[in-house]
Amino acid sequence: xxxxxxxxxxxxxxAFAGFxxxxxxxxxxxxxxxxxxxxxxxxxxxxxxxxxxxxxxSPTTQHFYGGGGNTSASISADSTTSWSATVNVxxxxxxxxxxxxxxxxVQYGVGANTAGAAARTGTITISFSTxxxxxxxxxxxxxxxxxPTLALLNPPPNGVYPSSTQQTFTFQASSPNGLxxxxxxxxxxxxxxxxxxxxxxxxxxxxxxxxxxTAYDGFAYGYTLGSSGTASNDHCIISLSSSTxxxxxxxxxxxxxVTLQPSAVGTQNVYISSTDNSGAQSASYGISFGxxxxxxxxxxxxxxxxxxxxxxxxxxxxxxxxxxxSNGFRYIDGNQVVMxxxxxxxxxxxxxxxxxxxxQYWGFVYQIMNGGWNFLGSGSIGSGGVVGAGGPCALDFTNxxxxxxxxxxxxDPDPNASLVTDIYLxxxxxxxxxxxxxxxxxxxxxxxxxxxxxxxxxxxxx
Amino acid sequence: xxxxxxxxxxxxxxxxxxxxxxPKSPMFIVAESRLLLIRLxxxxxxxxxxxxxxxxxxxxxxxGTVVSDSGAAIANSSVFLYPLDPLSKFxxxxxxxxxGAFSIAAVPAGRYVLCARxxxxxxxxxxxxxxxxxxxxxxxxxxxxxxxxxLKAASILKVRINDAGGFLERRPTDKAGPHVLVGVLSLGKxxxxxxxxxxxxxxxxxxxxxxxTPLPLRVYSSNVKxxxxxxxSVASGGYSAVIVSSSAKPAIAPLTFTAVGRIL
Numbered sequence: 112x113x114x115x116x117x118x119x120x121x122x123x124x125x126a127f128a129g130f131x132x133x134x135x136x137x138x139x140x141x142x143x144x145x146x147x148x149x150x151x152x153x154x155x156x157x158x159x160x161x162x163x164x165x166x167x168x169s170p171t172t173q174h175f176y177g178g179g180g181n182t183s184a185s186i187s188a189d190s191t192t193s194w195s196a197t198v199n200v201x202x203x204x205x206x207x208x209x210x211x212x213x214x215x216x217v218q219y220g221v222g223a224n225t226a227g228a229a230a231r232t233g234t235i236t237i238s239f240s241t242x243x244x245x246x247x248x249x250x251x252x253x254x255x256x257x258x259p260t261l262a263l264l265n266p267p268p269n270g271v272y273p274s275s276t277q278q279t280f281t282f283q284a285s286s287p288n289g290l291x292x293x294x295x296x297x298x299x300x301x302x303x304x305x306x307x308x309x310x311x312x313x314x315x316x317x318x319x320x321x322x323x324x325t326a327y328d329g330f331a332y333g334y335t336l337g338s339s340g341t342a343s344n345d346h347c348i349i350s351l352s353s354s355t356x357x358x359x360x361x362x363x364x365x366x367x368x369v370t371l372q373p374s375a376v377g378t379q380n381v382y383i384s385s386t387d388n389s390g391a392q393s394a395s396y397g398i399s400f401g402x403x404x405x406x407x408x409x410x411x412x413x414x415x416x417x418x419x420x421x422x423x424x425x426x427x428x429x430x431x432x433x434x435x436x437s438n439g440f441r442y443i444d445g446n447q448v449v450m451x452x453x454x455x456x457x458x459x460x461x462x463x464x465x466x467x468x469x470x471q472y473w474g475f476v477y478q479i480m481n482g483g484w485n486f487l488g489s490g491s492i493g494s495g496g497v498v499g500a501g502g503p504c505a506l507d508f509t510n511x512x513x514x515x516x517x518x519x520x521x522x523d524p525d526p527n528a529s530l531v532t533d534i535y536l537x538x539x540x541x542x543x544x545x546x547x548x549x550x551x552x553x554x555x556x557x558x559x560x561x562x563x564x565x566x567x568x569x570x571x572x573x
Numbered sequence: 574x575x576x577x578x579x580x581x582x583x584x585x586x587x588x589x590x591x592x593x594x595x596p597k598s599p600m601f602i603v604a605e606s607r608l609l610l611i612r613l614x615x616x617x618x619x620x621x622x623x624x625x626x627x628x629x630x631x632x633x634x635x636x637g638t639v640v641s642d643s644g645a646a647i648a649n650s651s652v653f654l655y656p657l658d659p660l661s662k663f664x665x666x667x668x669x670x671x672x673g674a675f676s677i678a679a680v681p682a683g684r685y686v687l688c689a690r691x692x693x694x695x696x697x698x699x700x701x702x703x704x705x706x707x708x709x710x711x712x713x714x715x716x717x718x719x720x721x722x723x724l725k726a727a728s729i730l731k732v733r734i735n736d737a738g739g740f741l742e743r744r745p746t747d748k749a750g751p752h753v754l755v756g757v758l759s760l761g762k763x764x765x766x767x768x769x770x771x772x773x774x775x776x777x778x779x780x781x782x783x784x785x786t787p788l789p790l791r792v793y794s795s796n797v798k799x800x801x802x803x804x805x806s807v808a809s810g811g812y813s814a815v816i817v818s819s820s821a822k823p824a825i826a827p828l829t830f831t832a833v834g835r836i837l
Contacts, residue, residue: 209773218742220772308761331793334795335749378660397653564710
């Protein structure tokens with residue numbers, strides 16, 4: 112039964128019972144009434160009773176913290192009564208259609224208050240075709256300049272967590288500007304904050320209720336907490352059914368059940384942070400809240416790079432690199448590069464290709480010239496095209512390949528199923544000349560920071 | 574304190590105690606000598622263990638200047654050092670001067686990522702943005718030469734999601750979302766754009782990015798069907814493309830996507 116009709120029946124009963132006023136649900140605003148008639152039979156007589164057309168708006172006041180937010184208001188009206196909504200300020204905007212007929216909902220958003228400005232008030236007015244109006248007063252606090260705060264509730268911060276592969280993390284973000292102003296909360300489990308490559312980086316958006324986990328390809332994929340299944344990448348697995356999120360007006364609390372994958376070798380640091388809608392980060396950013404060691408290093412030796420087959424004198428050929436780490440190839444810090452240079456100083460070379468091995472940039476290639484980071488082109492290895500054609504050196508993406516299986520024609524093995532120590536990089540390169548010789552450099556460190564951070568000469572092309 | 578200094582300090586301390594306890598019997602002196610030997614062995618093992626555990630036995634100073642790509646000093650940035658050694662807890666922040674100079678003393682030996690966040694929106698921070706990280710070793714093998722932290726000029730990336738159909742409105746039956754993730758990859762991390770405006774016609778996103786730097790853009794939703802700027806359907810894995818802004822033309826042409834339905 113429509114809300115208005117139900118109220119009219121209530122009023123009718125109240126009239127028979129001799130009450131002078133009709134009780135109304137809390138928060139419903141009863142506007143001026145245009146009369147209509149209903150008829151009831153008493154014995155052989157029919158009595159006409161005038162009953163009001165009830166139109167209304169609920170709630171009639173709404174409070175927002177300084178960060179604003181989105182909400183909705185319910186409109187009560189007969190199925191034949193049309194209405195339209197207007198607002199008297201620019202910082203309130205309708206997120207849905209602002210007009211309709213009969214009962215409805217108007218969704219609206221309140222922008223964050225201007226920094227340094229006082230609290231403010233706006234009014235949403237609903238005008239009905241009956242001539243009636245209803246108003247909703249929107250109050251918004253001043254915007255606090257304080258960034259969000261973040262607390263690790265479980266396990267205790269600054270600890271050394273058990274060596275089991277599973278751990279439950281509960282962390283809470285709060286903002287004086289309200290829940291809507293908390294843009295995201297992040298849990299990052301990695302050897303160190305700036306260790307390049309795959310890591311366990313879970314980001315929760317409280318306003319949407321969606322958890323994103325960065326996958327091996329660098330992209331984040333969305334999941335709903337409480338649903339069945341898991342979210343996983345090569346570093347960790349998050350149980351969705353065991354993980355939860357709750358919220359108050361000013362805070363969000365997330366519990367994530369995390370299992371480390373065998374690729375997560377070595378001591379892991381646990382970082383948590385929160386960012387608000389202005390981009391301000393919590394003071395917790397960059398601070399390790401604890402360490403977690405589930406899979407010990409097998410060796411402290413840094414990774415190595417070598418050529419699988421000798422470089423010939425041809426100016427166009429495929430260079431076959433093998434990169435190895437006895438802790439598994441995932442333990443090679445991915446944000447490292449292999450470079451070709453005419454110059455004895457590798458960072459000041461007229462021809463300079465860098466190949467980032469980070470999974471996020473798997474095969475992403477930059478060509479950097481004249482000692483500066485002058486970007487000429489890029490692409491993904493295995494995709495089409497040649498970058499740098501006609502220049503001092505060029506990279507043919509089509510005939511280049513990154514593979515884990517020594518035989519590139521066969522599928523790559525799962526690094527979490529067994530220890531895989533090598534990764535192969537086949538670069539199809541064209542150089543204008545090999546006089547003077549082209550120096551082939553590499554920098555390789557592992558995820559614990561071991562190895563040479565400055566380029567080392569692998570071989571010469573001449 | 575070097576291992577040798579630690580040894581000498583310990584030996585001197587022990588010798589002083591021995592002198593205060595004289596005279597002693599020959600047997601006591603032999604026993605005492607054995608005890609000294611055992612303690613020295615234990616100390617030696619402790620020192621070796623310290624090296625093996627990566628505990629720094631020396632420190633250094635990291636100093637330099639925050640500059641633009643053209644070499645001009647950038648004033649009043651915040652400079653950060655983050656350790657690459659998972660066992661190191663030394664993370665620090667210092668303020669650069671108006672001339673862009675900074676100095677961080679007593680940094681434990683180790684390998685760090687050095688980066689800076691500018692106080693002006695004209696530049697982007699190098700902790701988030703870049704092609705490679707700036708890695709420094711402490712103490713530096715070549716001495717304490719000043720290090721330049723280069724900050725890129727900022728460009729603005731704008732992305733709009735048109736939503737004439739109301740697919741981005743949250744419905745009472747929605748368990749989560751709707752939500753669209755817009756951002757770019759940098760230094761191995763996804764950097765999300767922030768919502769700069771929202772109304773019933775769509776959502777605007779904005780992100781400050783470095784100029785002259787190729788960045789993989791991603792637009793993805795797990796619950797909203799999207800069309801890319803060419804009106805092609807965005808695959809379930811999301812839209813990706815490499816964007817590059819130019820310092821000569823800082824504003825990147827806005828990219829407009831369209832919400833065309835829900836993913837159930």
